[in-house]
Amino acid sequence: GQQLNQSPQSMFIQEGEDVSMNCTSSSIFNTWLWYKQDPGEGPVLLIALYKAGELTSNGRLTAQFGITRKDSFLNISASIPSDVGIYFCAGRPYTGTASKLTFGTGTRLQVTL
């Protein structure tokens, strides 16, 4: 089946630093989504990408849909303590409400003052 490898698995950074994480797939996806999950809560959608090469920003977050359609990147600029959490990439092979989402393994981000 499809697998999404996300890296790094965890990161310890200082407040103010920029963060980069990526996600690679063994197969092509039509949609890439990035989520953040806080402890004990459901994932919250951060950014959605729909076209190969697309670059989309949401505040300090920027994500890109890889040209090959098999990878995606998320960057967080000037990190702050509330950025702490687990970030998941997720991909869908096609659009439509019944299309299943495959999740990456997650990147745990910890921000120190």
Place this chain on the structure above:
Amino acid sequence: GAVVSQHPSRVICKSGTSVKIECRSLDFQATTMFWYRQFPKKSLMLMATSNEGSKATYEQGVEKDKFLINHASLTLSTLTVTSAHPEDSSFYICSASRDANTGELFFGEGSRLTVL
């Protein structure tokens, strides 16, 4: 964004009992909802696809008689963990997509089940 709500957020039950978890889409209709299970420090694992008005589609390895899914209306799907055992203890999360074109999935707050 769209709102998906789960209830209860936490439940503790005795081994052998059944527990029902509700997932509601509050501001849109969802013909399809998804149920996930998440173990500590792990990613989300898709359990089943809940289809309004028809049977759920289960992922390989998920026992359909153990995890009963009912999608009674366009805004409500329920997951019932039957004859729960301690190994069923987990974080269960539902999700739904509002827009067929974008395919963006919105998640509920999750329900933590502890089976004693």
